[in-house]
Amino acid sequence: MRLLNTNTLEVVEFTQKRPRYAILSHLWENEEVLFQDIKDGHASLRQAIKDGYEWVWIDTCCIDKCSSAELSEAINSMYRWYADSCICYAYLSDPSSGDPNKFSCPRTRGYFKDSRWFTRGWTLQELVAPRRIKFYSEDWTELGTKSNLREIITEVTGINEDVLLGCTSLSDITVALKMSWAANRSTTRVEDMAYCLMGIFDINMPLLYGEGTKSFKRLQEKIIHQYEDYTILLCNAPQPNRTPCRCQFDIRG
Template identity: 50%
Template sequence: MRLLNTTTFELEEFFGANIPQYAILSHRHGNSEVSFQDVLNGKGLVKEGWRKILGCCAQARKDGWNWVWIDTCCIDRSSSSELSEAINSMFRWYQRSQVCYAYLSDVPESETDVYRIGSAFRGSKWFTRGWTLQELLAPKKVVFFNSSWIEIGTKRSLETLISAITRIEHLFGWETASVAQKMSWASRRETLREEDMAYCLMGIFGVNMTLLYGEGEKAFLRLQTEITKISDDESIFAWLHSKTPGTSISAPTSEEPPTQ
């Protein structure tokens, strides 16, 4: 696992029991994110995404954490094997974090009432991403921040509101939900790549799969197969029966780059 030092902004790799405590970021990708290569060659400083990294590291230092994990710069996406390992491990990484910072770039500092019908928080696209479903559920502690890195609240303090937005009844007991219920949560979300709609659910269902970008809807068929291997929950068949043959679990969006 590669982590970013919150003070020096240097990357370091850790393994097994030697992985230190860390904060982790959940966010929507923008048009100019800082990559692993950008951190190494120093080009990340001029990218728009650097401000997000600075904000995340500043909050982590304030909370007493020396390390953070940020998907954009902590994964070397030029390595297909590393990308596959990271995506298969991602749920566990969020689960083991000390705190997850959910950065909602489309919620302005000026918003004072997130409970208001039509609020930017309620309408944040963070709640529509496929990948943020596991980033909401896996960590024990999630803290939400607006575009200016001002705290909005936590998963615990905003539980009722978040449940209303996501239709996930038990944010802290979601593991007991049926396969069909979990599929219904995902059906309201989107990913750029069709395959990612399956890959982003692997951790939630406790399965691992080889990543094969280009396989299209076959990825979801493989996910179904893996789920049935480890679960006798027949609600998956009821869910699949309710879907129109040949359609995917959700519609794609062009908003995010592959895997995020």
């Protein structure tokens, strides 16, 4: 795992014991958070320094995407990296209106409901895994934490508050219920709808971009072998530009 030093801007690889670090969750936009942005004083880096963290992880700066082996290792390790972080900064890049600081007001509730951050596949594990999350609006105004915003987050995502707070282990949640969390989320590449769920199910498997929906079938096979929970068979494989993984029965009961 590579981490960025907030003082020297040096990217250092840690193979065993890692220092305390902050981690960033954000949507991939047309313009990514590149190393030049960090040199110019990116907001996430300034926030990490303010919070007393010497190290930070940002995917676009800390992963060599030219290496397929490194990319595969990173995606298979991503859930653990978020879980092991001291704090996660979740950047909601949607244009905000009004004062988002008052997280209990209806305006902020609507802001959370409409945010694209809650509709993407990869941000599901980035919401569930970290113990602590601070949410920020598009101008880096702090919105609140996963703890004090838990009621709104549960309303938006369907994820129980006990899961958000880490009081209930994912191993105690049925496969069908965990799949339902992804039902209204999407990814740019159809394969990623399976890959982004590997951490949620504690599954490791190689990445094969170009296999299409076969990736979801491979994930199903791994889940069945590991959990013997056959409710997974009631979930459809994702299709491009369509709502993924929608279970064919009501899992709320």
